[in-house]
Structure formats: C-alpha cells, structure tokens
Amino acid sequence: MVVGASSGIGRSVAQQLAARGDHLVLMARAQGRLTEVTGECERQGAASAQACPVDVTDAGAVDAAMAAVRSRHGRIDAVVHSAGVVAYGRFDAVPAAVWDGVLRTNVLGAANVARSVLPDMRALDHGTLVLVGSLLGEIAVPDMSAYVVSKWAVRALGRELQLDNRDRPGVHVSVVSPGGVDTPIYAQAANYVGRDVRPPPPVYAPDTVAAAVVDAVDRPRKRVAVGVANAVIRLGFTVTPSLYDVLVGPLFTALAKGRSPVAATTGNVLAPLPGSEAVGGGHGFALWAVTKDLGVALGRALLGHHDPTGPEPVAPAVTKETQP
Numbered sequence: 001m002v003v004g005a006s007s008g009i010g011r012s013v014a015q016q017l018a019a020r021g022d023h024l025v026l027m028a029r030a031q032g033r034l035t036e037v038t039g040e041c042e043r044q045g046a047a048s049a050q051a052c053p054v055d056v057t058d059a060g061a062v063d064a065a066m067a068a069v070r071s072r073h074g075r076i077d078a079v080v081h082s083a084g085v086v087a088y089g090r091f092d093a094v095p096a097a098v099w100d101g102v103l104r105t106n107v108l109g110a111a112n113v114a115r116s117v118l119p120d121m122r123a124l125d126h127g128t129l130v131l132v133g134s135l136l137g138e139i140a141v142p143d144m145s146a147y148v149v150s151k152w153a154v155r156a157l158g159r160e161l162q163l164d165n166r167d168r169p170g171v172h173v174s175v176v177s178p179g180g181v182d183t184p185i186y187a188q189a190a191n192y193v194g195r196d197v198r199p200p201p202p203v204y205a206p207d208t209v210a211a212a213v214v215d216a217v218d219r220p221r222k223r224v225a226v227g228v229a230n231a232v233i234r235l236g237f238t239v240t241p242s243l244y245d246v247l248v249g250p251l252f253t254a255l256a257k258g259r260s261p262v263a264a265t266t267g268n269v270l271a272p273l274p275g276s277e278a279v280g281g282g283h284g285f286a287l288w289a290v291t292k293d294l295g296v297a298l299g300r301a302l303l304g305h306h307d308p309t310g311p312e313p314v315a316p317a318v319t320k321e322t323q324p
Contacts, residue, residue, distance in 0.1 A: 001025040001069065001076055003056060003113055004083030006033040007277035008183030009132055012210035013080050015279075017217075018046035025069050025076075027052045028083070030274040056083050056109030059116075066116040075124060078217045081113050082132040085269045086147045086185055089192025098190045099146045101269040106150035110157060118165070125170035130216045131158045132209075133177040135230050139237040139244075141252050143193055151177075162222055172220030178209045179227030184281045190267035196258035198283050200251075202229055206279050 002017070004010035006028035014026055018041035026041070028034045031053035041049040052069070054061045069076060085105045087098050110131055121127030136144065137151030158175035165171045180199030183206050189197060204226060212226045225231070236244045267273070 001027060001052075001079045001117075003027045003079065003081045003109075004132075005037055006030050006272075006274070007188075008082070008185055008279065008281075009178075009181060009206050009209050009213065010080065010082035011037055011277075011279050012206040013082065013213050014041055014049075015044055016207070016210050016214050018042070018044040018049065021045050021047050023047045023073060024049045025052050025073075026050065027054050027056070027065065028272075029053065029055050030272040030277060033272075033274040033277045056081075056112055057104045059112045062112045063116050070120065075120065076117055076127065078128040078130070079113060079117050080130045080132070080213055080217065081110050082213070083109055084132070084150075084185065085188070085190070085267070086144070087190035087192070087267070087269055088143050088197050089190070090143055091145045093192045094146060094190065095266075098266050098269050102146035102190075103150050103153070105269070106147070107153040107157070110154055114157070114161060118161070118171070121171045122165065122168050125168050127170070128172040128174070128217055128220050129161070130174045130176060130213055130220075132213065133158065133175045135177055135179045135225075135227060135233065137175075137177055138230075138234050140248075141256075142249050143252070158222075174216040174220050174222060174224060176209070176213050176216055176224040176226065177230070178204060178212070178225075179230050179233075180204065181206055181209050182281045182283045184276050184278055186281055186283065187276050188268040188273050190265060190269045191262050192264050193257065194261060194264075196260040196262050198256060198258055199281075200255040202227065203283060 002010050002014045002024065005014045005026035014024060014037055017024055024041055024046050026034055026038055026049065034051045034053055038049045038051040052065045054065045056062055066076070083105060085102055087094050087102050114129060117127065117129065131154055133154045134151040136148045137155040140148055155175055158173055161173040165173060180201060180203040182199060182203050186197050186199060191197060209226050212224055216224050
C-alpha cells in the first residue's frame with residue numbers, strides 16, 4: 001500500500017513497485033488523479049493495482065479502506081506513508097486552520113495509518129511500515145514551523161513504533177528522511193511569505209528518494225537519510241547552534257525562496273489540487289544565480305543585516321476558516 005500515491009515521492013514509489021510486479025493499493029485524496037496513477041501502474045506491470053481514495057485525516061475511512069484491502073488480499077505486507085502537505089510563513093502569519101491542517105495530514109494521518117495496519121502485522125509477526133520524513137525533522141528553518149514540527153513528530157512516531165514493536169521481529173518500521181526533492185509540493189504549498197518557494201539545493205529527483213523507500217521496504221532499517229549534505233547540516237544544527245541560527249535565515253531566503261510575488265494561499269492543505277499533481281515539480285537552479293544569492297546571503301548574515309529585498313509580511317487570506 002502506498003499512501004500519498006497521487007504525486008511526488010509516493011507516485012514514484014508506486015511506479016517502481018509496479019515495475020517489479022507487486023500487488024498495489026494506492027491511497028490519496030484526489031480520486032481522478034489516483035485513477036490515473038492506477039492505470040500507470042497497471043501498464044508498468046503491477047500484478048494488480050487498486051485505487052483507494054481516502055483522506056488520511058479521517059481515521060474511520062482509513063480503517064474501512066484497510067479492512068477492504070485485507071478482505072481482498074488476505075494481508076498487507078508493506079505500507080509506505082508519503083502523504084504530506086506544507087505551509088510557508090511566520091508562525092503568526094499562517095492561519096490556525098492551515099497550521100493545524102499540516103499537522104493533521106502529516107502527523108495524525110501517519111498515526112491513523114499506523115494504528116490501522118500494525119495490529120494485523122503484529123498478529124502475523126509480518127509487515128513493514130515506511131514513514132517518509134524529512135531532513136527538516138532533524139533541524140529547524142524559519143517560516144516553516146508547521147512542517148518542521150510535523151516532521152519532527154513523524155520521526156518521533158517512527159522511533160516510538162520501533163520500540164513498541166521490538167517484541168515482533170517480523171514487524172519493521174523505517175523512517176526515510178530526504179533533503180530537498182523536486183516534487184510539486186512547493187507549488188501546492190500554503191504560502192504566506194509573499195514570494196514563490198522551491199527546494200533548497202542539493203535537489204534530488206523523486207525517483208532517487210523513491211528508490212531508497214523501496215529499498216527500505218525490502219531491507220528495513222530504522223533510519224534512512226537521502227542527501228549528501230544532510231549529515232553536515234545536522235552537525236551544524238547540533239554542534240554549533242549559535243552559528244547555525246545566524247546563517248539559516250539568510251541562507252534559507254537565498255536558496256529556498258524565489259523572487260516571484262505570490263498572494264496568500266491555503267494551497268492544498270485544506271483540499272487537494274489535482275491539477276498540479278505529478279511526480280516531478282520542475283524545479284531547476286541556475287548555478288550562477290544561486291551562487292550570487294548565496295554569496296549575498298552569507299555576507300548579510302555575517303554582517304548581521306536582514307534581507308532588504310524581502311517583501312513585507314503578507315496578511316493571512318480571509319477565508320471562512322480564518323474569519324472570527
């Protein structure tokens with residue numbers, strides 16, 4: 001079962017599992033796009049592919065879907081949970097409904113899936129759960145509080161489940177944590193920073209991360225990092241926190257934010273955006289531009305200057321979720 005199979009890493013995982021002839025159950029919110037992915041998997045050689053349109057924040061719907069899968073297939077051998085949404089903006093600029101929505105999908109969604117599949121896995125002493133985390137589950141960056149908190153929680157959830165299931169050697173829980181990945185999540189993000197956003201380099205193709213996820217299904221490990229810079233960034237965050245705090249703001253602005261203005265939007269946090277779902281996000285970087293931005297950012301950080309080109313804070317959009 002691949003949860004979050006309609007886009008990004010999850011869609012690539014589904015394609016790679018299909019190509020080797022696995023039976024697949026694909027879960028996501030957007031039924032039309034999910035049907036499209038199911039057809040892709042059937043054409044690529046899946047032994048079977050079943051679309052299962054479910055919102056992971058609905059625990060009852062998740063349980064019903066899992067029961068239907070077990071009724072059809074007898075058991076669930078492996079579950080990849082890659083469903084995730086993101087919001088950009090200073091904590092007080094992001095509407096509460098959006099901030100909470102990120103945690104509902106990323107954390108409670110993962111917990112709902114785990115709660116639904118682990119009892120049978122424990123009863124059979126057989127099964128693997130792979131949670132897709134993030135490097136941001138091990139460090140902190142500005143303007144992404146909901147996502148960072150959610151990914152720290154996903155990493156903690158994975159660790160707790162590993163401890164809780166030590167008495168079942170046939171049950172495995174892995175957390176795969178990539179750095180920047182070229183997926184549509186940035187175009188789909190809730191955005192309250194006033195400019196477009198992008199994955200910071202080095203940026204990995206979704207297929208690269210998906211291959212690591214598939215490998216974790218076959219050879220479960222507690223923790224899998226994807227990204228050559230991850231260890232260095234984690235070290236800086238842990239060993240030199242004061243220097244990290246000085247540099248992370250300007251570097252994040254230079255490398256993870258674009259220059260195009262963007263109006264405040266809830267993105268796909270509260271409802272899917274099927275039209276923008278795909279494997280890749282089309283994010284490319286002109287090396288000279290990134291180098292220039294990086295040099296300016298480092299200089300300003302070391303001099304203690306703020307980014308003068310950044311936009312004024314964007315007021316939250318007034319929607320029915322944010323009205324008094």
